[in-house]
Amino acid sequence: MDLSPLLDSLNDAQRQAVAAPLKPTLVLAGAGSGKTRVLTHRVAWLVQVENVSPHSILAVTFTNKAAGEMRSRIEAMLSLPAAPLWVGTFHGIAHRLLRMHWREAGLPQAFQILDAEDQQRSVRKLIKSLNLDEARWVPKEVTWFINAQKDEGLRPKHLKADGDPTREQLIRLYAAYQESSDRAGVIDFAELLLRVYELWRDNPDLAAHYRARFRHVLVDEFQDTNTVQYKWLREVTGSTGIPFVVGDDDQSIYGWRGAKIENLHQFRRDYPDVQMFRLEQNYRSTGNILAAANGLIAQNSGRLGKNLWTSGEKGEPVRLYSAYNERDEANFVVERIREWTSKGGNRRDCAILYRSNAQSRAFEEAMLAARMPYRVYGGLRYFERAEIKDALAYLRLMFNRADDASFERVVNLPTRGIGNKTLDTVRDYARANACPLWQAAGATLTQLGVKAGTSLHAFLALIERLDKETQGLALHEQVDRVIEQSGVIAHHQKEKGERGEARVENLEELVSAARGFDTEETGDMSPLAAFLSHAVLESGEGQADQWEDSVQMMTLHSAKGLEFPLVFLCGLEEGLFPHQRSATDPARLEEERRLCYVGLTRAMQKLYLTYAEQRRLHGVDSYGSPSRFIRELPAETLEEVRPRIQVSRPVFVPRKPMMEEEPVAGVKLGQRVRHGKFGDGIVLELEGQGSHARVHVNFERQGAKWLMLAYANLEPL
DNA sequence: CGTGGGCGGATTTTT
DNA sequence: TCCGCCCACG
Secondary structure (H helix, E strand, O other): OOOHHHHOOOOHHHHHHHOOOOOOEEEEEOOOOOHHHHHHHHHHHHHHOOOOOHHHEEEEEOOHHHHHHHHHHHHHHHOOOOOOOEEEEHHHHHHHHHHHOOOOOOOOOOOEEEOHHHHHHHHHHHHHHOOOOOOOOOHHHHHHHHHHHHHOOOOHHHOOOOOOHHHHHHHHHHHHHHHHHHHHOEEEHHHHHHHHHHHHHHOHHHHHHHHHHOOEEEEOOHHHOEHHHHHHHHHHHOOOOEEEEEEOHHHOOOHHHOEOOHHHHHHHHHOOOOEEEEEOEOOOOOHHHHHHHHHHHOOOOOOOOOOOEOOOOOOOOEEEEEEEEHHHHHHHHHHHHHHHHHOOOOHHHEEEEEOOHHHHHHHHHHHHHOOOOEEEOOOOOHHHOHHHHHHHHHHHHHHOOOOHHHHHHHOOOOOOOOOHHHHHHHHHHHHHHOOOHHHHHHHHHHHOOHHHHHHHHHHHHHHHHHHHHHOOOOHHHHHHHHHHHOOHHHHHHHOOHHHHHHHHHHHHHHHHHHHHOOOHHHOOOOHHHHHHHHHHHOOOOOOOOOOOOOEEEEEHHHHOOOOEEEEEEOOOEOEEOOEHHHOOOHHHHHHHHHHHHHHHOOEEEEEEEEEEEEEEEOOEEEEOOEOHHHHOOOHHHEEEOOOOOOOOOOOOOOOOOOOOOOOOOOOOOOOEEEEOOOEEEEEEEEEOOHHHOEEEEEEOOOEEEEEEHHHHOOEEO
């Protein structure tokens, strides 16, 4: 067999990992070192060289995007459909297994998946129904607690309060939440994983079957696995399976949601014969960028150890800009991007990265003002929009009458005269009889007033009728019928303004989505059931203009796995990054440092770091000092950027003694000035120091504006 | 039943 | 500052 296409394009370390003996394998893959290549080539190697049947390969990732990428790359390499091979996210695979083995897993066949919002809603309802104080038992925190236990693989019965009354109550809430979820036949995301783990643990025959089948289990981003995912891996590999895991301890940034970096260490202990490979050659960034990143991450303790290197150029130094405030910071970035595009660069190759979403605002405003197309990642995804969830709730209720969350969501949407009082009666009955709201509604009809009773009856009849009438219809016709007859479309059509229009469009898009939904591979699930699960598990990016050439803006977390020729890492201030809430705990501080490392290693050619001396956050101005991460970068990789024009600052606050200042001729209070875009105006105020001086000008036509003196190019008149 | 104003809370996010 | 939630009022 000619192996050249498989190994030729790989470097030494990659080749060794790909062609490694069939033993438990850990690949430590640095940022930009070709991790995905190694994974996909390994699959091809197993199939083509080791004659492993694709049937016995299970490849797991965290995101749908990664799974899709892996699947298509594998298909391309094997030049055959990867269908027999299981490639998917942890949650996707868990879902598939539970659909097949719902009985053994103790689930109703029609079980539905609860997304994060549904889950929190359900917890809140529970807290209310138990008459607990919502201020003391914050739904968000309670949900957090429940998920954290599930991520650890723990059920209420495993938990001990140890005399802590708060904990005791939380455990009770967990148990109550689980009971109500079970009754409704819904499972949340964490439950998907936990159920599969328990499924295997409690059904040795089933576990044995899958162990025999999936001899090869490949895991991507292994540093992000949580406890239950790791237990899951242990279950499925047993003593015979061969795990091949790829990860980077330096890029572990999800500890706060249960990811266990220790799983990397644990893996080496649990699989005695483990072979380890390091991918350290980086194909992404310039030498300087790597040197900066290496220098930073070296400050962390307990690393498995890794040093990225490149055979490429050293490149430009990393540039550091100290902004006066967040607007100055944004303008600086806009200017640099202008420069980039004026030299022929694409906007889509520029990324603005920040620690928290709130920071996007200043950048958006600056982009808007500069008429520069941009795209912010991390907005609401398509299937998470309220109107879409409403429509889906109808469908879910039709599919599963016991789905209380969906019942609550749509029973009075659009309003049909079923108020809180009516619902309370129904809820009380449901609680007393431990039955679904649907059933309770039917049973309480007679106890209700004529008006409420009629309305509620009409609602029940509507669902029944929709269910009956849409049987046998194509999926998209079902969806169409439902949004039509339920009145949701009409409801939003009545809504005034663009918002209503957008919602109607979204709903129409749902019909198209249903039309385009591939019902081929749904197995024995009904197309509707498959579509509903799909909607929850893959909530969809849903950004129409993603192909427009636009500047990319996102948090550092969502930037993981991406790369850009030009990167701005912004808001490098103490308290913001590292974040205040991580500052006191050394472990969390190290995670922040890894986050910074992830940010630095996104950059291919040019990297700018910025911070603001003054920042308005949540309506209050605060003065931060430069992030410690800046100090931790090797000085020789850094260069401070100075604005083109040096301006005077009040002598009594000499903040930057190194800088040479010269007053800008002619710009003083009351001075008439001319601006290229805004026309003529009068200087009202001057403020700020050094390069950050700003000037407040009252323009005759455009009104008063604050400008950065350094960029304004004002002409004295 | 629907809306407007007051209140509190505001890392990070995938599934 | 801004958003989402709750409650009170019309």
